[in-house]
Every structure is written in structure tokens, then in C-alpha cells.
Amino acid sequence: METNQKKDSQWKVWEVFVQSKTGASFTHCGSVHAPDKEMATQYARDLYTRRSEGRSIWVLPAEDIVATQPTEAASLFDPADDKIYRHPQFYKFPKGIHM
Amino acid sequence: METLEKKSVAEDPILEEAFMTRLLNGEKIEPKEWMPENYRKQLTRMMSQHAHSEVIGMQPEANWITRAPSLLRKVILLAKIQDEGGHGLYLYGSTETLGTDRSELIEQLHEGKAKYSSVFNYPTLNWADIGAIGWLVDGAAIVNQTMLAKTSYGPYSRAMLRICKEEGFHNRQGYDLMIAMMRGTKEQQEMAQDAMNRWWWPALMMFGPHDKNSSNTIELMKYRIKLESNDDLRQQFIDRTIPQAEIIGLTIPDPNLKFNKETGHYETSDINWDEFFNVIRGKGPCNKQRMHNHIQAHEEGKWVREAAEAYASKHKQL
Ligand SMILES: [Fe+2]
């Protein structure tokens, strides 16, 4: 039997985000391959919510997602480290005061 | 996001040392982070083999869908097989984050360059085989996958967590089927015992060769891809499964089986490794059929994939 005379189409990759219950954040749960957005939602439904894990789904083309690089982590996130005054615990009050 | 372009970073001892420190601290490695080429290679090999196993594993069970003895057993079996297809897709998706796409992985399977679990090369000869597969084969898979949920590669670990949640159903429906058979007629009990006799040893082989003969295990454990050895995992499976067999009246097909009171573990005869390597080398009872079916389904579905693609691009233009 001959295989793959022509490069096989597996369609493009879509990232899938599922909201598990009302009010919850959408959480990334994996990816699907699909030719268009309708089929991407259908596949995401079949693949990631077979046991009522979701009430709403987002799909978006993986190629359209912009992500930071791990090498940028220090320059992006370190500046937050010395700004302890942004946390409520920074502020101490005399005993007996309830906030 | 969990997609990435293949990076060709030359091996660097400083980066490698920092990477090993991260592993020792129990950190998870994410797709775009630096990793040794060998880590990427071992993971791609192991995860794609795992994905192929899920998908090929649908065949022996699908053999009984049309002959399930009741509508309930039929919908259970269909749901179970659909889950296995889903497991394959989770795992292909996670493997792709390492830089090899799904079409290439499937090509490797079809060309015989990638393996799948040898257990799926055995035939399902009677209805009780469906019970034995869920109980023993999925039971062995759970032991392995519970360990893999703690693996060092983030996307693999997350796929495993999702899979483990679904495996409980697979395992229990199988054992439930075996109980039903053992409560049935003498003929049904014999069918259950026959299935037990044929699936016990292949299930033990699923954990792979003894530690001393498994070169991959050492490297996989060094990279914390695997956290426990083949023999340790196999022993866990043996210890938890034997009491389950005994309580429903099934006999383990091993005349040398005994419980060692000092160690608290069961001891079994040694596995027939000639059989194991024969099946891996393609000489199992169903290897040819399994591959033939997979290739055929893939080729016959080609026009559907192309038509859907054509439809999608036409609608984009409108
Ligand atoms: Fe599975």
C-alpha cells in the first residue's frame, strides 16, 4: 500500500480554552486540528468536554497567538519584585484596628 | 502557547547543568524553554509511541461493538473507545509542542519507524476479552500513567492528568464486566477465565523489559520523564490486581505465583521475553492487521480532509 505521495493535510492547529462553569476563567486545555472555526469548535467540544467539563469554548488559531519568550522573563517580570508596597500586607496598623 | 518552531541550539554544558538543576527542583519544562536535544528526542519518541498506542488500541475493542450483548454494554464500549481516540489526540497535540507535527508522526508509524504498545497485537477472541482489556490492560496503563502525570514535561503531564481522570471509568467497566461473567453460567465463567489466561502475561509485558535490560529507562529517569522503573511499576500492578482476581474467583495463570510475607509482595514466574520481543519485532498475532487497518482508514479519509480544507478556503474568499 502506498502512503503519502503528497504531503498529507492534517489542517491547522487551534488552541482550545474551556470555561468550566459560569463565572470561571477560560482555561487552556489543549489543541485541535481543524480546517475552519466551525469544525474547530465541534472538535474541541468532542475532545475536551465529553463529561460536561465545559459550558463555553474559545478556539483560536495557534499561529495568531503572541507569546513571550522564556528568555525575556527576567526583563519582563523582575521589575515587579521590589514593589512590595503593591501588596496589602505591606501596610501594618496598630493592634485593635480591623480592616 | 504550546506550539513552537524547532530550535537548533547547540548543546551547551552550562545550559544543560541549569536544566538538570531545574529538573531536580521538580520544575516542569515548557515547550519554548531550552532543553537538551536528547530530552526532546526521548520525549518525542516516547510520547508519539504513547499516542499511537491509544489509537491502535481502539481496534481490538472495536472488534466487539456490533456483538455487545446488551445496549448498555454497547454504549459503554463505544464511549470507552471514543475516549481512547481522544487520548491519542491529546498526546499527538502534546507531542507537536516539541516541534514534530502530527502528519510526520503518523508517517513514522506507517513506515514502521515508530512503535506502539505490543499488547494491542493480540486478538480479542471472546466477549470477556473486553472485560479483561478494561480491567488488566487499562489497569496496567493507569499505574504507568499515574506516574507519568508527574513527568517533567509540562504538556505531557497535563495530558496525563486528563487521561488518568478518564481511565478510572475504563478500568471499572472492565472489572464490572468480569464480575458479570463470573456470576453467570459455567460457560460464561470459562470465557472469563480464558480471557484472563490470555491477557495476564501481555498486561505484565506492557511495563517493558526488566530494568537491567532497559537502556531507555536510565535516561528517561535521569530526565525525570519517568519517575519509577519498569519493574517497580509492574510490581505495583501485580500487587493490586491479584486480590481483585481472587475475590471474583479468577485464577492467575501462573503456577509459581506466591505471596512473600516478608516483602509484602507477590512473586511471579518470569515473563516469556522471547514472546515479548517477537511481538515487538512484528511477529505478534495481529501486527499486520492493525497496521493495515490504520493505513487504510487514513488513506480512505484523505478525500474528506481535502474536501473540508477546500470548503474552508472557499468560504474565506467569499
Ligand atoms: Fe487511554
Ligand SMILES: [Fe+2]
Ligand atoms: Fe483506557
